[in-house]
Amino acid sequence: MNKHVINSLSEYNFNYEGNYGYGNIAGYEVNVYNNPLSVGPVFYFSTYLSDQKKNDFIIKASAYKSSFVIFDKFNFGVGVQVGAATGGAYEKKFKELLPKILEILEELEAPKSDICPQTGEVLDMVDSKLVTVFEHVKIRLSNKAVLDINEAIKEDNNEFENAPNNYLKGFAGIVIGGIAGVAATVIFSLIGYVTAISSIISVLLGVFLYEKFGGKKNKVMIIMSLLTTLVMILGALIIMYVIVANTACIVMGVDYKGLKAFFYRMEAAEGFKSSFFLDLGLNALFIIIGEAFTISRLVKSVKRPTNLG
Secondary structure, three states, rough: OHHHHHHHHHOOOOEEEOEEEEEEOOOEEEEEOOOOOOOOOOOEEOOOOOOHHHHHHHHHHHOOOOOOEEEEEEOOOOEEEEOOOOOHHHHHHHHHHHHHHHHHHHOOOOOOOOOOOOOOOOOOOOOOEEEEOOOOOEEEHHHHHHHHHHHHHHHHHHHHHOOOOOHHHHHHHHHHOOOHHHHHHHHHHHHOOOOOHHHHHHHHHHHHHHOOOOOOOOOHHHHHHHHHHHHHHHHHHHHHOOOHHHEEEEEEEEEEEEEEEEHHHHHHHHHHHHHHHHHHHHHHHHHHHHHHHHHHHHHHHHOOOOOOO
16 A cells, blocks of 8 residues: 555554555545556545435535545445645645545435445444455445345346347447448558558447447357458458459559469569568457457456355
């Protein structure tokens, strides 16, 4: 954990694990997460509030117009990200901002850590559990809340498993993406740009339309997208080079057509072969990059929530 975050919380009882901290501020259960790549740490205040009151918190807190500070809500309370240009500036800003946050929570009659932030029940050590709700963020919930959430997770996972695949509709989306990629390949080639850009367009558009047309997001989508895009883009590239070879043979008066003209130019024309393999390799590489990005998104989007426990 960043030393400036620890310094700002030194008067409170916090335990730290990596970039996460868990503790209590003025009776509120608080989690803090400091992503080294973000503008500042995020504080999660656990409290039982209606959506309307959470929105009221954001409106009231935002009225302070403090730079690099973002107010938000989550399932079990409200969140505050405190950013600053330097660590020292952050510590000063946090100490100025915290009383305002606590004042607004008090004004909204936000329950403290003795009330379950999910059900509004009174908590005790026997009828409650400290559970990890996402990443390393820990919330103490009543046993009933844990059971209800786990039941909802189970139903959601069952719905996902039983959802129709719609592979045919999804495939149509990937084909449209492939057609767009082929068109982009031709256009970029004519104006002298690297045609491999079209591979990224084809993959991302195809996967987007696959989802829009109702295709189920799973490994079949990746395989379908990869094979279809490879065949369509690389096929279009080969056809373009065959056309170029045909045209060159006609201009030169050589009586070769189609693939025969293509292979003739591969052997006879300086730079033709290297240009073809460079284009082929770049397009294949960009297709793989596009699929890797898609796989990364897919893993995040289809990762099913697990039971709290």
